[in-house]
Amino acid sequence: MATLQPVRGTHDLLPDEQRRHRHVVEAARDVAARYGFAEIATPIFEFTEVFKRTLGDTSDIVTKEMYTFRDRGGEEITLRPEYTAGIARAFISGGLAQELPLKVFASGPMFRYERPQKGRLRQFHQIDVEILGVPEPQADIEVIALGAHILGELGVLPRTTLELNTLGDGESRAAYREALVAYFSDHRARLSEDSRARLERNPLRILDSKDPGDRALIGAAPRLSEHLNAASTAFFAAVREGLDILGVRHTVNERLVRGLDYYTHTAFEFTTEALGAQGAVLAGGRYDKLIEAMGGTPTAGIGWAGGVERLAMLLTDPPVAPRPIALVPVGEAAQLPALRLAHELRGAGFCVELGYRGNIGRRLKRADKLGAACAVLIGEDELARGAITLRDLDTGAQREVALADIAAALARFRAPAAAPAP
RNA sequence: GCGAGCGUAGCUCAGCUGGUUAGAGCACUAGACUGUGGAUCUAGGGGUCACGGGUUCAAGUCCCGUCGCUCGCCCCA
Numbered sequence: 174m175a176t177l178q179p180v181r182g183t184h185d186l187l188p189d190e191q192r193r194h195r196h197v198v199e200a201a202r203d204v205a206a207r208y209g210f211a212e213i214a215t216p217i218f219e220f221t222e223v224f225k226r227t228l229g230d231t232s233d234i235v236t237k238e239m240y241t242f243r244d245r246g247g248e249e250i251t252l253r254p255e256y257t258a259g260i261a262r263a264f265i266s267g268g269l270a271q272e273l274p275l276k277v278f279a280s281g282p283m284f285r286y287e288r289p290q291k292g293r294l295r296q297f298h299q300i301d302v303e304i305l306g307v308p309e310p311q312a313d314i315e316v317i318a319l320g321a322h323i324l325g326e327l328g329v330l331p332r333t334t335l336e337l338n339t340l341g342d343g344e345s346r347a348a349y350r351e352a353l354v355a356y357f358s359d360h361r362a363r364l365s366e367d368s369r370a371r372l373e374r375n376p377l378r379i380l381d382s383k384d385p386g387d388r389a390l391i392g393a394a395p396r397l398s399e400h401l402n403a404a405s406t407a408f409f410a411a412v413r414e415g416l417d418i419l420g421v422r423h424t425v426n427e428r429l430v431r432g433l434d435y436y437t438h439t440a441f442e443f444t445t446e447a448l449g450a451q452g453a454v455l456a457g458g459r460y461d462k463l464i465e466a467m468g469g470t471p472t473a474g475i476g477w478a479g480g481v482e483r484l485a486m487l488l489t490d491p492p493v494a495p496r497p498i499a500l501v502p503v504g505e506a507a508q509l510p511a512l513r514l515a516h517e518l519r520g521a522g523f524c525v526e527l528g529y530r531g532n533i534g535r536r537l538k539r540a541d542k543l544g545a546a547c548a549v550l551i552g553e554d555e556l557a558r559g560a561i562t563l564r565d566l567d568t569g570a571q572r573e574v575a576l577a578d579i580a581a582a583l584a585r586f587r588a589p590a591a592a593p594a595p
Numbered sequence: 596g597c598g599a600g601c602g603u604a605g606c607u608c609a610g611c612u613g614g615u616u617a618g619a620g621c622a623c624u625a626g627a628c629u630g631u632g633g634a635u636c637u638a639g640g641g642g643u644c645a646c647g648g649g650u651u652c653a654a655g656u657c658c659c660g661u662c663g664c665u666c667g668c669c670c671c672a
Binding site: 178181237238255283285287288289290291292293297298299300301367378383442449450451452453454455456457477478479480481482483484499501503504531532533534535536537538539540541542545548550552553554562564566569571 | 596597628629630631632633645662663664665666667668669670671672
């Protein structure tokens, strides 16, 4: 078993699990389409430089979590740890500045070399949306409302909380950062070791510390809201007003921050208590300076990523497989006619399971196990009369139907009628 | 990367202070039942007790290492 284990932090998606994942992704794609987001896909790997530029040299993701390797041509390649970088790169290299405003939806696997935990894997999956080219708060409102809508569609919204904050524009943010560094530098000796490191690399992150000593200092620290300029305050107010009008409930959490300089204004997280330490289920923010930082012409951006595994774990009523129609040939002579009938019904859009072996009892038992809604029995008697026997497997009622009328008789068993939840 | 706990059949678990060929339930396969499923009964297949080493007359049980999972920390989706 040791050698046949999947690589640490990777997981097989067997049918039940894959169905849950698919349900999450399809619900998201579907709702996003209603909001006018077009689906795109970018490569699973990029030049390492793409992620270094977007994530910054000091983030944990870049310093220790990337799957990086050199390919046979000597290029430095990295398996994508998140989606935004690839989309930003595609935006620049594909000349999409002509298409603004651009609204895209994407999903797929991500890779981070982390210590696995519940809801945290080395290969995991995300859904992702981005709006490029809209500096107005309307984009923030739309993107957050879309997230809430998807969570609602999945039935998990009641188990989440939306936390919201603003980092302000570049000016406000720089002013606050300065005040914060000054304050914590004065109290450097009392900071935890982790937070002393943060002070050098990522001072805003100290606000997020769980260390009790840090928490005491944080209480008296300068507040972000006191350093917002008028424009930033108005922007945040507009976002909140929009959410209120849409009935998207949220709480302001001033300690919710993003470390890197190209993040601006809105930061948000839908979190849950249900997944232990990995509470963030869908999170994002505004990154008006990112495209510029990557070498493109300045373009506003906002988006979020949602964790498919985490969302799938929160589903309360998991999707079920479509109920097939079980075709049951009775006797040797019925085998080929049944094969032909299965082919025709499938062509007509029915979900049909034709057993492989066994007598009628065995086949019905198998049909039952598959959750078949009905069985179509075809034997010598039926062949002689040009008919089939249709048995409703829920009620046990059964009747003979002429072959010519079969499609109509089966109409109510057409997949994907959902089976009752187990 | 740091700290702690846990690995016995596909799943959930039992297996006493080390002591014969490692068990149960569920699931699976087959038969009772070659024109009628869900139930019942009977039989069967499945395990290098995560992997490797050590202690011992004897290891699923004790010790060490490795791998994996879980829970915190860190970070995040």
